[in-house]
Amino acid sequence: MIHFLTAISEIFRLKRKCQKCGKDQLVKANQKHDTVPCKFCSASIPPSLKSRY
Numbered sequence: 001m002i003h004f005l006t007a008i009s010e011i012f013r014l015k016r017k018c019q020k021c022g023k024d025q026l027v028k029a030n031q032k033h034d035t036v037p038c039k040f041c042s043a044s045i046p047p048s049l050k051s052r053y
């Protein structure tokens, strides 16, 4: 169960919402601290400032 919750929190952490088009998407684990391009509109999406590690 702990592994399940860890997996869920990891997915949640990697989920990012585009400020331009408003669509949610997942970023790769190795890009979670990087600005990534939105796969829908190509806008840059910075890493979430709300994330706490």
Ligand SMILES: [Zn+2]
Binding pocket: 018, 019, 020, 021, 022, 023, 038, 039, 040, 041, 042, 043
């Ligand atoms: Zn977008």
